[in-house]
Amino acid sequence: MFTTSRLQLRAYCSTDLDNLILLYNDPLVAIHITEDFVVPRNVNNFGKILEMVENSLMFCMVEERVGGAFVGWSAILPMSDAKNRNAAFGLAFLPHFWHKGYGMEVGTFLVDYAFRCLAMHRVSLSVFEGNDRAIALYKRLGFVEEGRLRKSVWIDGGWKDNIMMAILEDEWVVRSVHREREES
Template sequence: MFTTDRLVLRAYTTADLPSILAIANNPLVQRTLIDEHVVPRSERFAIKLEEIANEALLYVVLEAVGSPGIVIGAASLAVGSVKNRDVNLGIGLIPDVWNKGYGAEATRFLVDYAFKDLGVHRVSLGVLENNQGAFEMYKKVGFVEEGRRRQANWLDGKWHDSILMGIVADEWLQRSPSQA
């Protein structure tokens, strides 16, 4: 278990599956995380969630400090390339805690952990253009836009880009603690 100022990042257990499935089934969350149709996810999707949790290099359930047992999100570091020491960051939060700094706090912790404790060289992620809050947060944390898949996601009757972002160890480690 890890803690930050306002978060507990703990190991996933099968008892967390209903909470994680509820987050994945929230239409507001789906619109910001996936480029597939926004539809209710079935029990079969729960199997996929368990695979993601069990196969990630690090998969943590997020709880606010002082609120044990109340899941506000989940985050992961998944191996992108072993040879190149690249991991993919993923994070999903319940809408009730959006724009309150929890995503940035979890992201900062996970990026720092990836570089300092896991010895990775780069952290990569993808963010959908319609998730402007996350895009701005990732930039503030230090991620750099590296590319776009133009018009890659059809949502609300129009096309949106899928943005590729990354940060490398040297960039992260050179930041002052107040920037990171």
């Protein structure tokens, strides 16, 4: 288990499935994390999610350190063969934990971990157009927009772009040195 100043990140266990079902059944969350239809899901609809958990380099359940409340999940997922050292980053939190800085806290920890401990060369993600809060977070973490799949996702009655973003190892090093100087 890992900890940040306010959160703990631990491995998924089978008793966490109810919390994942709760998260994926929240329409405010689901609209931003799935290309599938936003419909009520039960345990039988979680094959893809559990496959992601099993195939992740690091899949973490995120909880508050004080009280242990379930916040959401975050993950580092392999993108291709190990030779290229590419990974994807993702996170999803319950809405009542938004606007607390938890995304920055978890994102900083996991991106640092991906480069420092997992020896990644590149960490990427995709985010749907209109998820402005997440896009702003990813930019603060150092991710740069690399391209778009134009009008590839149907959300709330309209087509949205799927925005591809990434941070490279050398960009992360510069940010880390700058952050360490600020903290000194």
